[in-house]
Amino acid sequence: MFRLRKRVFRIFLISLLGCTPDKPANPAKPGPKTVQIEAETGILSGVEVTKSTAGFSGTGYVTGFDDATDKLTLTFEATAGLYELAIGYASPSGDKGVDFQVNDEKASGTLKQNTGFGLAKTGIFQLQPGQNTITIFRGWGYFSIDYLQLTPTTVALPAKPPKTLADPQATASTRALFAYLVDQYGSKVLSGQQDEVEYILEKTGKEPAIGAFDLIDYSPSRVQNGATPQRSSEACIAWARKGEGRGIVSLLWHWNAPTDLIDQAPDKLWWSGFYTKATTFDLATALADRNSERYQLLLRDIDTIAGELKKFQAVDIPVLWRPLHEASGGWFWWGAKGAGPFKELWKLLYDRLTNHHQLHNLIWVYTGTDSINPDWYPGDACVDVVGLDSYADPTATLSGNWANAQALFNGKKLVTLSETGNLPHPDKVRAFGSWWSWFSVWTGADYIKKQPVDQLKAVYTDKDVITRDELPNWRLSNPSGAKMATER
Structure with missing residues (x-):
C-alpha cells in the first residue's frame, strides 16, 4: 500500500511538472557536426566522374578541370557555424592552385603535389543554417577532387612571438x-x-x-x-x-x-x-x-x-x-x-x-x-x-x-x-x-x-x-x- 501511494504521488508530480521521468525537461540542441560531401554527387560543368585511380572515397572522384569554365557545384545542408574546409584531392603533376566559392565568399588554396589522394585544409568559413553551396573552379587546373570535408571549429588568438629582433644591435x-x-x-x-x-x-x-x-x-x-x-x-x-x-x-x-x-x-x-x-x-x-x-x-x-x-x-x-x-x-x-x-x-x-x-x-x-x-x-x-x-x-x-x-x-x-x-x-x-x-x-x-x-x-x-x-x-x-x- 505504501509503495502504491509513492508511485501514485510520483505520477502526479510528473504530470504536474509536464514531463516524463525518462526525458530531461530541456533537451540540449545538437551542435554542428562534421559534414562530408562526395564530389561525384555534385553538378558537373565540363568535368567528369571517374574511378581510374584507386584510393578514392565514395563511388568515384571528379576530374577534368582543364578549361576556364570548368567547375563542380556541391549543395548540402548544415547547422550554422564556423567550419574548417578541407578538400580531398589528387594532384600528381605538381602543386596546383584551386579557386572556390563558399556561398557568396570567394577564396583560393593550394593543392600540394601528391601520389594517390590527400587532404588540403583551405581555411575557415561561416556556414548558414540549412542549404549551403560550394563551387570548385579550375584555378590552375589539372587536379582531381574526391570530396569536401567541413569540420566545426572555433578561432583562437595568435600567440605573441618574443620581442627579439634578428639584429642583436638593433637601435x-x-x-x-x-x-x-x-x-x-x-x-x-x-x-x-x-x-x-x-x-x-x-x-x-x-x-x-x-x-x-x-x-x-x-x-x-x-x-x-x-x-x-x-x-x-x-x-x-x-x-x-x-x-x-x-x-x-x-x-x-x-x-x-x-x-x-x-x-x-x-x-x-x-x-x-x-x-x-x-x-x-x-x-x-x-x-x-x-x-x-x-x-x-x-x-x-x-x-x-x-x-x-x-x-x-x-x-x-x-x-x-x-x-x-x-x-x-x-x-x-x-x-x-x-x-x-x-x-x-x-x-x-x-x-x-x-x-x-x-x-x-x-x-x-x-x-x-x-x-x-x-x-x-x-x-x-x-x-x-x-x-x-x-x-x-x-x-x-x-x-x-x-x-x-x-x-x-x-x-x-x-x-x-x-x-x-x-x-x-x-x-x-x-x-x-x-x-x-x-x-x-x-x-x-x-x-x-x-x-x-x-x-x-x-x-x-x-x-x-x-x-x-x-x-x-x-x-x-x-x-x-x-x-x-x-x-x-
Whole structure:
C-alpha cells in the first residue's frame, strides 16, 4: 500500500511538472557536426566522374578541370557555424592552385603535389543554417577532387612571438617599435597604405599608422636611364616626423636588375627591369663568382640603397624593411632561379646592410605571395616579420592564408598583410581571428582608389584599427615587457 501511494504521488508530480521521468525537461540542441560531401554527387560543368585511380572515397572522384569554365557545384545542408574546409584531392603533376566559392565568399588554396589522394585544409568559413553551396573552379587546373570535408571549429588568438629582433644591435627605437607591434598583436591591426597616404587623409580625415613607400627609383640601372624618385627618402622622413613624429615607415625595393635589361617594347622596357621577363640577369651565375662583374654590381646596388637607409637611421627612424618580396612567385628576377639563389641573396643583403654598413634600424620583413612556401623562407636568424601579399577577391576573408601562415609561424613571428588589393573587413578579422599585425593596400586606381569611400571610412574609424592619430609614443615601449622609467 505504501509503495502504491509513492508511485501514485510520483505520477502526479510528473504530470504536474509536464514531463516524463525518462526525458530531461530541456533537451540540449545538437551542435554542428562534421559534414562530408562526395564530389561525384555534385553538378558537373565540363568535368567528369571517374574511378581510374584507386584510393578514392565514395563511388568515384571528379576530374577534368582543364578549361576556364570548368567547375563542380556541391549543395548540402548544415547547422550554422564556423567550419574548417578541407578538400580531398589528387594532384600528381605538381602543386596546383584551386579557386572556390563558399556561398557568396570567394577564396583560393593550394593543392600540394601528391601520389594517390590527400587532404588540403583551405581555411575557415561561416556556414548558414540549412542549404549551403560550394563551387570548385579550375584555378590552375589539372587536379582531381574526391570530396569536401567541413569540420566545426572555433578561432583562437595568435600567440605573441618574443620581442627579439634578428639584429642583436638593433637601435633602441627599433626595438621599441617592434615591442609595440608585438603588444598589439592579436587585439588590434595597424592601418597602412602604399604611397597614397594623402588620399586616405582626404577621404577619411585620418592617416594610416604606416606609410609604405618604395625605393625603386634609387636602383642604379633606373638612375642611369633618368629615373627620379616620385617620393624621395627625405619626403618619407618628413612624413614620419611631422606632428608628434609617430608615423611608422615601411620600405620595399622593386630592385631593377643591375644590368642586362632587355629594354624592348611593349612590356620589357627598362623601367620594368625588376620583372623576370624584362631582364636576362642571371642571379645564380652572379652569386657563383664573387669576383665577377655581376656580383660586384649586386654589391654596388645594395650599397646605393644602404645610403638611403642610412638617412632614416641618422634621424632615428626605424624601418619596416621589406626587400626581395614575392620571390617564390618567380615574376621578379630575384626569384627566377629558384629558392637557393634567392635565400643566398637575402643573406647577402642582410649581412651587407647589417654588418658592413652597420644599419641597425631595420625590422626585416620577409614577404611571400598569398601563402608562405617554407622552402623559400630565409630563416629565423635574418627575418623578424612574415608578410603575405594577397590580391584576393573583395569577398575573401583570407582565413586559409592566415591559417597556413600560423601553422608555420604562430608564436615565432608576427604575420602581416604586407600587400593587399582590397581593404580587410574588421568584422571578418574579429570573426575569423585573423589578426594581421598590419595591412597595406596597394596604390592606384585598381586598388585603394577602387575601394568604396564609405568602406574606407568604416575601416579607418573601426575600434580595432589603429590610425596615425591613435599611435602612442611607441618609442617608450619596452622590449622586456616591463614599463620603462618614463612611463611610471
